[in-house]
Amino acid sequence: MKKNIKLFITLGLILMVGILSTACGEDKPTINVYNWGDYVDPDVIREFEEEFGVKVNYDTFATNEDMYVSIKKGGTSYDVVFPSDYMIERMIEEGLLEKLNKDNIPNLANIDERFLDLEFDPNNEYSVPYMWGTVGIVYNKNMVDDVVDSWDILWNEKYEGQILMLDSQRDSIGVALKKLGYSMNTRNLEELEEAKEELIKQKPLVYAYVGDEVKxxxxxEEAALAVVWSGEAIAIGRENDNVEFAIPKEGTNLWFDCMVIPKNAKNKELAEEFINFMNRPEIAARNTEYVGYSTANIKALEYLPDYIRNSSVAYPSDEELQNVEIFKDPKDFLSVYDEIWVEVKAQR
Amino acid sequence: MRMKWTSYPYILWMIIFIVVPLALILLYSFTVGEEGGITNLRFSLDNFRRFLDPKYLDVLWISINLALKSTLITMVLGYPLAMIIAKEKPKKRNVMILLLVIPMWMNFLLRTYAWLTLLGKNGFINYIITKLGFAPLNLIYNDRAVLLGMVYNFLPFMVLPIYSVLVKIDKSLIEAAEDLGANKFEVFSKVTFPLSIPGIITGITMVFMPAVSTFVISRLLGGGQYMLIGNLVEQQYLWVGDWHFGSAISIIMMAFILVTMAITAKFDNQKEGGGGLW
Structure with a gap:
């Protein structure tokens, strides 16, 4: 019996430490924001906090997939998240997202019509576009003397050991599919198998499969050619004048990162306030200038410096965007992608 | 066996952070089924069967191969170093151990990143090589770079246990051997080395375990071209979200580590003496 009392005391002490350490938070309303790394101007967050007298807990992720896993299984509670197109489609389907109250987001009117009402979220019931971009090849003029206008150049033996691929299965397999003239959203096993063979064939030429290190x-100038998202090309171009960006003629991926509110958000009104704030033209412009990607906010364009507004990398012509495809959620094909990627990576 | 009540917090700690997670991994590895609570899980060996596919076995083989190589290299490099340090006077010895350990005060990730700038095509080492008039070398994003990263990061784990055993060896044993006419080589092979085996075994487990499960070194220094077993687990948990398969891989890896530990422990039991850090 005595032993039990002591056990109680010990447990009590442990519980008290736990309670005390969580109970001393502030009274200010807070929202939890979950965004890609390096994808917002930090001053903008500070300004939002001051203007609304709130606290923003800002957290980052590196890929759509790891964001998805932590929303779905991580027991986390975020109020605003920034997933991409195909992931939004999946999250809507699985009931992970809350419908937006558009009355609270009047700045939705600032969004370019071209980017509203897209297939992954018809009527924008769940998402507000934030940034968009393409996938293309960034190359160093001094190291590449061929014309870069096709994915084929990434298979050119001349550039052995000078090619950087994206360490992202969806994008790399997409590149191989486009090179072969197939859709990036193919659900044909033979086409995917061919894409796998293509990537295995390419592997000896690849210097590395990288993520953020590509910049x-x-x-x-460690490599001559790299597959990148368009915004990275702008960031690289700011620091090295020899670098150019090209969208291959076979077509590429057009993607959108949007703001959404997950089902288990604790402070939905404030989250909508935040989304609205991010779409004020001058705020959107500051974010765009900071991150280098292309804004979906058409009103923000006037606030941008000329070199960004007129950049063909960030704002390609309609002609260049002719062959683009938006990713769709692979659904049951996810495991096929996954196994292809393991096989490519494990290949020696 | 009566335990003092002060030990309860530790037991609670171990239950929450060791026993429960392990039980969950076991549960996940032997089940399939969509999320939605434990009630929806069905018993299945599919996860393990899936691992028997040649592509996953390849991954396992590559990981073990690299881990064994790095263990061997750290042993060959670490043993003489431990001997050199152990032979010094206590004061100098402590300074040397401190120097060995100081780099570990820095974050492991940061130290591995530092190698990127050293080994890069236009990195520091190639800069010197080209200044000397030689052609630049391919130093990064290959087997050797990954091995280097492992050896560099795990060397102290080999040196420290061997060192701590060597220091404790009774000097009179060595003197006795010398008095009986043993030359330097015989003293080493018949006295010092056998006595240091517990340290070596601790060192081997301490290096092999992190080396076989690493996913950071292979990604950074291997340029993402290496799918090691650690990367595979990471991929299943973080990107694919297939916790069942991820858990099964973890269990397989744990089984491997357990087997190696059992084998090494067998060696260990034949000898008396302290096992270093364990």
Whole structure:
């Protein structure tokens, strides 16, 4: 019996420490924002906090997939999240997102009509576009003497050991599919198998499969060619004048990152306030200038410096956007992608 | 066995952070089924069967191969170093150990990143090589770079246990051997080395375990071209979200580590003496 009392005391002490350490939070309303790394101007967040007298807990992720897993299984509670197109489609389907109250987001009117009402979220019931971009090849003029206008150049043996691919299964398999003339959203096993063979064939030429490091490597001229998202090309171009960006003629991926509110959000009104704030033209312009990607906010364009507004990298012509495809959720094909990627990676 | 009540917090800690997670991993590895609570899980061996596919076995083989190589290299490099340090006077010895450990005060990720700038095509090492008039070398994003990263990061784990065993060896044993006419080599092979085996075994487990499960070193220094077993687990948990398969891979990896530990422990039991850090 005595032993039990002591056990109680110990448990009590442990519980008290736990309670005390969580109970001393502030009274200010807070929202939890979950965004891609390096994808917002930090001053903008500070301004939002001051203007609304709230606290923003800001957290980042590196890929749509790891964001999805932590929303779905992580027991987390975020109020605003920034997923991409195909992931929004999946999250809507699985009932992970809350419908937006558009009355609270009047600045939705600032969004370019071209980017509203897209297939992954008809009528924009769940999402407000934030940034968009393409996938293309960034290359160093001094190291590449061929014309870069096709994905084929990434299979050119001349550039052995000088090619950087994206360490992202969806994008790399997409590149191989486009090179072969197939859709990036193919659900044909034979086409995917061919894409896998293509990537295995390419592997000896690849210097590395990279994520964010691509910026440093291209700026330092460690590689000649790299597959990148368009905004990275702008960031690299700011630091190295020899670098150019090209969208291959076979077509590429057009993507959108949007703001959404997950089902388990604790402060939906404030989250909508935040989305509205992010779409004020001058705020959107500051974010755009900071991150280098292309804004979906048409009113923000006037606030941008000329070199960004007139950049063909960030704002390609309609002609260049002719062959683009938006990713669709692979659904049951996810495991096929996954296994292709393991096989490519494990290949020696 | 009566435990003092002060030990309850530790037991609670161990239950929450060791026993429960392990039980969950076991549960997940032997089940399939969509999320939605434990009630929806069905018993299945599919996860393990899936691992028997050649592409996953390849991954396992590559990981073990790299881990064994790095263990061997750290042993060959670490043993003489431990001997050199152990032979010094206590004061100097402590300074040397401190120097060995100081780099570990820095974050492991940061130290691995530092190698990127050293080994890069236009990195520091190639800069010197080209200044000397040689052609630049391919130093990064290959097997050797990954091995280097492992050896560099795990060397102290090999040196420290061997060192701590070597220091404790009774000097009179060595003197006795010398008095009986043993030359330097015989003293080493018949006295010092056998006595240091517990340290080596601790060192081997301490290096092999992190080396076989690493996913950071292979990604950074291997340029993402290496799918090691650690990367596979990471991929299943973070990107694919297939916790069942991820757990099964973890269990397989744990089984491997357990087997190696059992084998090494067998060696260990034949000898008396302290096992270093364990």
């Amino acid at each position: 440093d490597l291209m700026v330092a």
